[in-house]
Amino acid sequence: MSDDLVTTIGLEVHVELKTATKMFCGCPVGFGGEPNTRVCPVCLGHPGTLPTMNEKAIEYTTKIAMALGCEVAPRSIFHRKNYFYPDMPKNYQISQYDLPIGSHGILEVEVDGQRHKVGITRAHLEEDTGKSLHMGGGGRIHDADYSLEDFNRAGTPLVEIVSEPDITSPAVARAYVGELRSILEYLGVSDVRMEEGSMRVDANISVAPPGERGVKVEIKNMNSIRSVLRALQYEEKRQRKVLGAGGSLDQSTRHWDEKSGKTNPLRSKEEAFDYRYFPEPDLVPVEPGVEWLRQLKEELPVLPAERRRTYEDDLGLSAYDAQVLTATPGLGDLFETALNSATQADAKQIANWVTNNLAGLLAADGEATLDTVKPADLAGLVDMVAAGDLSTNQGQDVLAKMLNTGKDPKALVDEAGIKQVSDSSELESIIDSTIADNPEVAERIRAGDQKPFGFLMGQVMKATKGQGNPKVVTEILKKKLS
Amino acid sequence: MTKKLWEHAGHELAGLVASGNVSAVEVADSVLSRMEQAEPDVHAYLTPTAERARADARKVDQAKAAGEKLGPLAGVPMTLKDIICTKGVRTTAGSKMLESYVPPYSATVAERMAFAGLPLIGKTNLDEFAMGSSTENSAYGPTCNPWDLGRVPGGSSGGSAAAVAAGQAVVGLGTDTGGSIRQPAGLCGVVGLKPTYGLVSRFGLIAFASSLDQAGPITRDVRDAALVLQAIAGLDPMDSTSLPNPVPDYSARLEDGIDGLKIGVVKQISQEGVSQAVQTRFRGAVSILEKLGAQVGEVSLPTFDYGIDIYYLIAPSEASSNLARYEGVRFGLRIDAPDVLTMNSRTRAAGFGAEVKRRIMLGTYCLSAGYYDAYYLKAQRARTLIRQDFERAYNDFDLLVSPSAPTTAFAMGEKLQDPLTMYLSDICNVPTSLAGAAAMSVPCGVSAEDGMPVGIQFMAPALGEETMLKAAYAFEQELGFDAKPAIWSAS
Amino acid sequence: MGIDKKQVEHVAKLARLDLGEDEKELFGSQLSAILEHAQTVAALDTDGVTPTSHSVPLLNVMRPDVAREPLDQAEALANAPAVESGHFRVPRIMESE
């Protein structure tokens, strides 16, 4: 019965901009460090202080709005959002209300071959809060004896991106967050590190029969794209179970617990929220004007979606490869430069080496980063494999060495004297002696039992010190044993 | 020289210091001793800064000795209303909440005054967070009107006005949100100028109502007002609402006279609600303006009658937000409690006085869900009507005039129990504040009834300070008002 | 424009003011009186009038993204009522029941 229930998800994503200074004062933006050392009278909310707008933050937010296909407001203003919280110095947050910088955008994602359009309600600019450290009670706010406030983060430019409730499944939600993160990384406006909180995702999820309005449940504390998926899957199941059992849900906020893999209800404040928004009198309106907007538009980079399209349509890459290559700007850049300098290898082969071998090695080894590999060297390596001078296995060894030493493949190949023997006369003598050394095995194969073929194959490769061209060896062996 | 140093106007003292007749330190000492003499009666000061004053004065003397050219106010002892932040010098805003608050930075106006060479004599009393019209709302006790110690000096800048009137400071800075410079200046018989919104930086002025607050001079004569305004006016990158317009030389045209200047007498705030004694003096002042060649006519600004009501919807709303930062976390008073909400609520209940609480309640209510449109937004629209009323008036007139206050200084406690009548004592001043325009109060004599000073208010369109000062100067010279409070000579 | 006790208490909570019973009484009646007086404004015809939220005709006042020297920790904490290991210390954030 719960099969005909529909899941509706809306996401609210907060992104810290990586400007040099805070939104409304000249304090440096940063992560970690000694508490209360990146603060000034302004971001501490001292009496008499006034905010001054960070031009770069306005530009970044406008670019985000553009990249999300939003209408960029010809006139936007800041409002004060009034509520008391000890991590908020002025006890009001300078935010945007009815005139955000961006509105009515769209973000398209693909999940197992299915395209989903997710509407963007708004993208607005505000200031981040400080951080509370909860002391006692295991560091949980509910059981803490008291808290400590660090305002280093207070005032960091924060863009809030609110989606329409267009998301129909946890998988689509994950894809949306992933795509959004790629776009922001391409724009170079944020570190988008969910673990460090420079990208924070809250979700509203409801389950209801088609056409009916479900009860919105808000999920907080999802600190990775994976936990977004897990939390929403858990919550979806939970709500379906309750409804399936004829129970009812109540509007609430739940906290995702990574360890237990469960969402737990947050004790809700009985106080009704009333933010008393009003236009911030200390700041004047922003009216970018066509010229400024045109300039910002020109500065927009090629975005992941467009890149994916060219990779698939023009270069004939698989959807998977295109996806992996465009997820972060770095991989795609490496791939494109390598492809340009390659002489033998084609796009598919280069892509393959980047997505499988290189990505694998990078994941395995923590030190090595993308920029340890010179695109030209990668191209050179894949060319050698394509030319048959190296086997795939040999190539992987060389690539590993390239990551550690930063040397180019030619040099490494010569040093280690690695080469692939494809010369059949040379191989034949080796094969003959191997057969001679294993007469009964050879007999069984001739008798039609193919099982030991692999063993014999291995013996030959061993004898060639792994440098025999597997294709050629197989051919000769087959011929001699038929 | 029979006149004691502290009795001189600022430009006179600066001249004496510049010419080497006296040292800045001598001037400072003279004013400091005068302060000791009058302070027990007047209670104008919350934090005297004698040592700072002498140190500042010494710097001026050293500059002079080094042959540097001194500014037109160098060595003139000043006071700052204690809502203007001064780095390293306690700044209370007249509130228990900030009793031990020492700012880590200085207001732009404080820095500019110091840069101009004015030694800081002390921080003066005010209604708590500038909310009041009598200085009785100070958490540190009221300031008395030097002309009659049983009466209020007006407010909220009553301490600065009283200090200048009693000779305890030569010039001072006040802040004006809805009359807080002009009304006390009028009630204390000194000159007070509220600049065009945006002409003077608000950075470092403890905010009351952000869209209205302005700092300005309180002085003994118009020339000093021009010189002080010169020192503090002009663009400040720390205040996004500060105007980039070039600042004229306000003293240059002071003596040009007002022959032919068109001056409108505002009907709405010159008659009903204004005491007979004040009206008499005001009419006398108007005839002087005519005598000086001004073309005087009556002008009606219908929306003026709504000024106070509009003001008391807008100012408290902004204040309720501006004062949210006082909750016992980062600075100021804290009353401890087991949880943050209770700590905040008890701290604010104990740290704020009745008037501040009243306005926070009023403002919170006006902004709260369901009332915003009816009150705050409606008032913002009405505010536009007032601006338009002014624009129409300035099509026909260069300046407008009215009394500075509806009555002379009232008795201590007289209006304390009834906020509404207290609010109405700003009836003459609020409209210009809402319009963001310039206005100033100049003494125009004393009341025949009670011998208390009466002021005339000159109003100018935005950035009309130059014309306004010129007219005020001409009027002042012609009137030659030289009456002084009794305690002036009681020494 | 009467404001009843419940409204006063709601507003007082929003404003974080721990008012005594007498204050609730007083402010309730005084706010009512002030807002009563302000009804004159309600009578004004403001249809199509744009609200004045800023007194200056300025636009796009921004600052370049260039860092300034922050306060050092001691200065930052100098006015704090309660401090612990470089932080501002506050009581528990969840209301104690």
Ligand SMILES: [Mg+2]
């Ligand atoms: Mg937000």
Ligand SMILES: [Zn+2]
């Ligand atoms: Zn800062």
